[in-house]
Amino acid sequence: xxxxxxxxxxxxxxxxxxxxxxxxxxxxxxxxxxxxxxxxxxxxxxxxxxxxxxxxxxxxxxxxxxxxxxxxxxxxxxxxxxxxxxxxxxxxxxxxxxxxxxxxxxxxxxxxxxxxxxxxxxxxxxxxxxxxxxxxxxxxxxxxxxxxxxxxxxxxxxxxxxxxxxxxxxxxxxxxxxxxxxxxxxxxxxxxxxxxxxxxxxxxxx
DNA sequence: TCACTGATACGA
DNA sequence: CGTATCAGTGAC
Numbered sequence: 001x002x003x004x005x006x007x008x009x010x011x012x013x014x015x016x017x018x019x020x021x022x023x024x025x026x027x028x029x030x031x032x033x034x035x036x037x038x039x040x041x042x043x044x045x046x047x048x049x050x051x052x053x054x055x056x057x058x059x060x061x062x063x064x065x066x067x068x069x070x071x072x073x074x075x076x077x078x079x080x081x082x083x084x085x086x087x088x089x090x091x092x093x094x095x096x097x098x099x100x101x102x103x104x105x106x107x108x109x110x111x112x113x114x115x116x117x118x119x120x121x122x123x124x125x126x127x128x129x130x131x132x133x134x135x136x137x138x139x140x141x142x143x144x145x146x147x148x149x150x151x152x153x154x155x156x157x158x159x160x161x162x163x164x165x166x167x168x169x170x171x172x173x174x175x176x177x178x179x180x181x182x183x184x185x186x187x188x189x190x191x192x193x194x195x196x197x198x199x200x201x202x203x204x205x206x
Numbered sequence: 207t208c209a210c211t212g213a214t215a216c217g218a
Numbered sequence: 219c220g221t222a223t224c225a226g227t228g229a230c
Contacts, residue, residue, distance in 0.1 A: 056224070065224070067215090076214065091213045095225055112224055142225050152213095182224055205225095 015040070015167035017160045023084035027102040027109040030084075031057040031196050034100065036170045039116055041148040042163040046124050048148045050116030050138050051169045054197040054204045056180045058099070060108035065186035068108035079156050080108035087157040087164060089150065095142030098150050100159055100166070114141045114181075114195075116148075117203040124149075140205040174199035181205070 015038055023030065032055075040049040060068035060080060067090070068077045079088050079101060086101040088110050103109035116138045118125055125147035129137050138144040145151070150164065159166045180195045197204045 058224070067224080072215090074215070090224085092223065093213075093225055094211055094227095096213095097224065099224085114224085140225070180224070185222080186224095 015169075017162075017165035017167055020085055020158075020160050022166070023100070023102060023159070025102075027057045027059055027111060028194065030100065030102045031055040031111045031194070032175060034111060034113070034166070035175055035196060035198050036172045038119060038167040038169040039113060039144075039148065040120075040162075040165050040167055041150055041154075043149045045149065046121055048121030048124050048128075049119045049167075050125075050144065050148065050203075051119055052113055052115075052166075053117050053172075053201040054113075054115035054195070056112040056114055056196070057194040058110050058112060059194075060103070060110075063186075063192070064189040065180065065183040066108070066110075068110075071108065073108075077108060080110055081106050082156075085159050087154045087159060089145070089152050089155045091152065092142065096145045096151055097141045098145050098154070112141060113144065115139050115197070115201075115203050115205045116144045117201060118147070135202055139203045172198040 034052050034055050037052050038049050058066040060066050068080045079086050083105050084102045088099040088101050099110040099112045101110050129147050138147045154164050176199045177193045178195050183190050
């Protein structure tokens with residue numbers, strides 16, 4: 001197997017899913033602690049994974065930018081009302097985006113995974129992304145789902161068991177925070193510093 | 207910079 | 219039915 005990428009060196013050899021209790025913390029804490037964790041997806045084509053380097057917190061009832069604002073409950077947002085650790089996928093235009101459900105049952109909050117640093121299955125990810133430049137393979141919420149093979153079939157699954165799960169990864173040296181992206185019509189909510197990323201990481205979305 | 211894509215939800 | 223949304227791409 002060719003190791004054609006220098007960013008493979010995180011010193012991580014074995015990994016397994018986190019325990020379910022990992023998800024039992026506030027949405028803002030979870031959004032930060034997820035940075036550096038490994039997001040793994042297993043499919044018939046093989047396993048692909050990447051370190052999470054950018055997240056955004058969405059806090060249902062009090063967040064105008066969230067799909068679940070004011071407890072809006074539809075077929076799409078239903079899983080956000082479930083227990084933390086569920087997979088919330090939805091389709092935006094032609095792209096599928098993936099979130100980690102957080103918060104207590106009936107508190108519809110979630111963490112959007114915006115970017116990952118490719119780790120395992122890089123050839124597979126490049127193939128799925130049509131041979132785009134390495135630095136663009138997973139540097140955006142729609143890009144990483146395509147690269148990892150995450151689809152609406154993952155909706156409602158749990159992030160603590162295959163075929164899709166979170167595993168411990170590396171500890172970021174420094175974390176940056178700032179306003180979220182792509183939510184211009186959300187009143188005050190657009191200014192909340194609920195976007196988190198690994199400082200200086202080249203795979204953070206532009 | 208801009209337009210096209212075209213799932214889903216919501217309001218008219 | 220028209221419009222907006224937690225984008226990405228490719229043509230200018």
